[in-house]
Amino acid sequence: MISLEVKGLTKRFAGLVAVDEVSFDVAQGSITALIGPNGAGKTTCFNMVAGAMAPSAGHVLFEGRDITGQQPEDLCRLGIARTFQIVRPLTGMSVLDNVVVGALMRTASVAAARQVAHALLARVGLDAKADQMASSLTLPDRKMLELAKALSTRPRLLMLDEVMAGLRPTEGDRIADVLRSLNRDGMTILLIEHVMRIVMSLAQRVVVLHHGAKIADGTPAHVVTDPRVLESYLGRKARPA
Amino acid sequence: MTDAALRRRQIIAAGLLTLVLLALPLVATDFHLSVLGLIFLHAIVGIAWNLMMGFAGQLSLGHALYFGIGAYIVAFLSERFGISPWLGMLPAFIVPGLIGVAIGALGFRFSVRGVYFALLTIAFAEFARILFEHWDYVGKTAGYFFAALTPANRPLVSLRGGARFFYYALLVTMIAAWLLSMLLVNSRVGYFWRAIREDEDAARALGVQALRMKLLVVAVSAGITGVAGGWFALVNGSLFPDSVLGMRVSIDFIVAPIVGGLGTLFGPILGAFIIVPLNELSRDISQASGINGLNLLIYGVLLLVIVVFAPQGCWPGIAKRLGLAKSGEADRDQS
Numbered sequence: 001m002i003s004l005e006v007k008g009l010t011k012r013f014a015g016l017v018a019v020d021e022v023s024f025d026v027a028q029g030s031i032t033a034l035i036g037p038n039g040a041g042k043t044t045c046f047n048m049v050a051g052a053m054a055p056s057a058g059h060v061l062f063e064g065r066d067i068t069g070q071q072p073e074d075l076c077r078l079g080i081a082r083t084f085q086i087v088r089p090l091t092g093m094s095v096l097d098n099v100v101v102g103a104l105m106r107t108a109s110v111a112a113a114r115q116v117a118h119a120l121l122a123r124v125g126l127d128a129k130a131d132q133m134a135s136s137l138t139l140p141d142r143k144m145l146e147l148a149k150a151l152s153t154r155p156r157l158l159m160l161d162e163v164m165a166g167l168r169p170t171e172g173d174r175i176a177d178v179l180r181s182l183n184r185d186g187m188t189i190l191l192i193e194h195v196m197r198i199v200m201s202l203a204q205r206v207v208v209l210h211h212g213a214k215i216a217d218g219t220p221a222h223v224v225t226d227p228r229v230l231e232s233y234l235g236r237k238a239r240p241a
Numbered sequence: 242m243t244d245a246a247l248r249r250r251q252i253i254a255a256g257l258l259t260l261v262l263l264a265l266p267l268v269a270t271d272f273h274l275s276v277l278g279l280i281f282l283h284a285i286v287g288i289a290w291n292l293m294m295g296f297a298g299q300l301s302l303g304h305a306l307y308f309g310i311g312a313y314i315v316a317f318l319s320e321r322f323g324i325s326p327w328l329g330m331l332p333a334f335i336v337p338g339l340i341g342v343a344i345g346a347l348g349f350r351f352s353v354r355g356v357y358f359a360l361l362t363i364a365f366a367e368f369a370r371i372l373f374e375h376w377d378y379v380g381k382t383a384g385y386f387f388a389a390l391t392p393a394n395r396p397l398v399s400l401r402g403g404a405r406f407f408y409y410a411l412l413v414t415m416i417a418a419w420l421l422s423m424l425l426v427n428s429r430v431g432y433f434w435r436a437i438r439e440d441e442d443a444a445r446a447l448g449v450q451a452l453r454m455k456l457l458v459v460a461v462s463a464g465i466t467g468v469a470g471g472w473f474a475l476v477n478g479s480l481f482p483d484s485v486l487g488m489r490v491s492i493d494f495i496v497a498p499i500v501g502g503l504g505t506l507f508g509p510i511l512g513a514f515i516i517v518p519l520n521e522l523s524r525d526i527s528q529a530s531g532i533n534g535l536n537l538l539i540y541g542v543l544l545l546v547i548v549v550f551a552p553q554g555c556w557p558g559i560a561k562r563l564g565l566a567k568s569g570e571a572d573r574d575q576s
Contacts, residue, residue: 052442076448084446090439101436104429105448153448
């Protein structure tokens, strides 16, 4: 079954087409990666799917339902959670309370939400820091908190915007392990990622954007041998003089 | 200290304070009681304003609007239409609440945030003041006056009386506002408000219905402020557009919660206990010395000192020292 369907998604800014008729599917229970060089339009595409930005044209379907242009809070209710590329902890609140907020969307009881939050913090390895202020966390921990926050809303589709950027390889692996275990439990994941090593080991499907357009779509092994993908990342071979 | 032990200490402290305040009229003079009443009035509006600014992060610089509307409603219903102020308090809560929702809807709907929203609140308050100053029905700038109290007056019926009556009335209202704010802040709604305060877009990504939550906080805040305005009308016996709807009123009311500690439950009350006596004291000094305006200078300098030494407000530091808050940083919202 298909979790997310993106059809002809387009975003035009004055005189610039940032995303140009991009279409792809995310299969239920899969890990799909959206990759591409800087400025390829990944985050713009992501923001349109997550409701943070209205598309100029095209449609987004979630589990068969048209969700194009819906507000982020409504998408969250439907079961789509996202993280931000630049992490956005609620800095003036405790680590626990950050996660409680999301859990409260599914329950009215603060006590129940706190239990959910504790369990999620344990899952991402932050339980010992539950009472600290979110502002006191290091970057790797903030990334983990971002993940726990997204999970607190009990999503069926998890959208991650460069959760591993700026992390050391071992820290990246820690997040990859959590993602793998979530996926084993049935979570559908769509991620934007720059760290190719992790994309290759994690994703079952890779969609490549370049200059706002989709240039490749397939398994990791297939995509890395695609000449257009190589060209977009490594540049064109110099023509003989 | 465990959470439960902390909670117990907080409840005991709040109970002790309430008992002291209840018993105070046994020893205090009428003058002291009227100053204390003024403290409670500032605390009530401070609690209301702090819900919006301290917990939901929405800056209002036009709370005089809600205060003034509440005051005029209670005054008119009781004096012109003979409706008991007991009943008058209800529209004094609801009408300002609705006005707040209307202003909020207008602003938030079009993503007017931060200082621009604050400007909008000023604009509406000033609009109301100018309207009332030119409106015959409410007495224009000449003001509106209650009839003098007769010996047959029964305070519990007319809600007007002496210093002692108003002392208790305002104390009860303050405690009610305090309890209401505590209830809201510790509920689901309170978590959503704080999330919006920290980062509205991140909160929305967590499913928080930001627009609805912001309208709710404006409604509650404006409603409580309207009730405080109603009491002010009854205490004062006279109303002038400038004295209830003026810009100065809006500014006066936000000093106490800032000095006490934004985003704390007890801060607005503590702040009122600091600010109102300071104000009275500096006025006395000014009068004794015969220098006009000296009071404002003294008041300003004292405020400056407080803000420099306790930029987070006075309560967080005091709460820690009294063992009424956790020693970490994370206590900001719980006390």
